[in-house]
Amino acid sequence: MSDTAMMIPELAIGNILSGSRTRYRLGYVTDCVEDNSILIASLESQYLAAKHEVKLYGQLIQGWDGYDGEAFKPDTIAEALSALEISYRFLRNRQVELKAIIPGPASDGSIDLEFRTDQKKLRLTFDPRMNHVSVFKKDAITSTENPVPIDAPHLENELGWLSS
Amino acid sequence: MYNTAQMTKDGELKPAFFKDARQKGLSCDLARFSTARASRTGRGLRPKFSGLIEFSADAIRKATRELTKSEPAHDPTKDPVRNYSHVNIMPGSLTNDEREKMVSAAKVRIAPTQLRLVPERPPYIITLPKTDLPK
Numbered sequence: 001m002s003d004t005a006m007m008i009p010e011l012a013i014g015n016i017l018s019g020s021r022t023r024y025r026l027g028y029v030t031d032c033v034e035d036n037s038i039l040i041a042s043l044e045s046q047y048l049a050a051k052h053e054v055k056l057y058g059q060l061i062q063g064w065d066g067y068d069g070e071a072f073k074p075d076t077i078a079e080a081l082s083a084l085e086i087s088y089r090f091l092r093n094r095q096v097e098l099k100a101i102i103p104g105p106a107s108d109g110s111i112d113l114e115f116r117t118d119q120k121k122l123r124l125t126f127d128p129r130m131n132h133v134s135v136f137k138k139d140a141i142t143s144t145e146n147p148v149p150i151d152a153p154h155l156e157n158e159l160g161w162l163s164s
Numbered sequence: 165m166y167n168t169a170q171m172t173k174d175g176e177l178k179p180a181f182f183k184d185a186r187q188k189g190l191s192c193d194l195a196r197f198s199t200a201r202a203s204r205t206g207r208g209l210r211p212k213f214s215g216l217i218e219f220s221a222d223a224i225r226k227a228t229r230e231l232t233k234s235e236p237a238h239d240p241t242k243d244p245v246r247n248y249s250h251v252n253i254m255p256g257s258l259t260n261d262e263r264e265k266m267v268s269a270a271k272v273r274i275a276p277t278q279l280r281l282v283p284e285r286p287p288y289i290i291t292l293p294k295t296d297l298p299k
Contacts, residue, residue, distance in 0.1 A: 053169070056169075060167075064167055066165070066211065069185065105169050105180060107186075108184075110183065111180075114179075138261075143260070143261050143264075145260050
């Protein structure tokens with residue numbers, strides 16, 4: 001057995017605390033995370049699930065909600081998918097830890113995309129009758145709602161609030 | 165509620181559920197004058213796999229009074245089906261804030277039992293026995 005393998009835990013901890021080069025015993029488990037692979041994989045998983053769901057909205061027919069729910073127009077779905085992709089890339093680059101991405105279909109033919117962190121909610125609403133996206137932001141203290149043009153710079157500007 | 169797309173995976177309602185495309189208000193039933201089965205299926209007008217959501221009248225008042233100045237109104241109907249327990253809530257459109265309040269106030273008592281996001285084609289309609297209909 002090598003001397004690394006025989007290193008006692010107290011010595012290893014001492015090395016960590018003193019900042020010296022640490023040699024670990026075989027099988028030594030730490031809480032150190034080398035990269036953000038879990039965060040990115042989680043974000044990717046949420047993005048793909050949301051994308052799949054939004055695509056399915058295209059198959060919902062008139063009356064999908066049991067009442068007079070309108071079918072979703074291809075343009076609205078395309079806008080939502082495009083915004084979802086822009087958001088995913090932006091949030092991945094910023095390494096924002098999201099709790100959930102929640103798409104929401106509405107009976108008036110509009111689509112919500114909600115991004116949740118532990119403390120904040122940001123909801124984008126794509127309405128086929130509007131040429132802008134409605135942005136709703138809510139945290140523990142305040143909430144605001146304002147229209148924003150549908151393009152990458154504006155969307156990224158709004159999404160930046162999640163990581164601020 | 166009958167589409168699983170209207171709920172999150174955690175079993176919470178999505179705020180978009182409270183958008184009123186018809187601008188006529190949302191319908192619900194007074195529990196005292198109805199049964200779970202009759203309300204779930206809209207007295208035969210809705211699919212049998214529909215879910216059921218519960219609100220207290222007080223929660224609706226708190227969520228909607230500021231903007232719409234409205235009260236939940238007992239509004240018995242005869243057409244298309246006779247429904248003494250029918251209540252109309254929230255005429256007009258709600259803000260995102262108010263929808264958030266409604267989500268907090270809502271309790272999903274029965275989730276839709278058809279778990280497909282895109283349901284199979286009709287016929288969904290079922291016929292209830294007459295004993296379930298209010299006299």
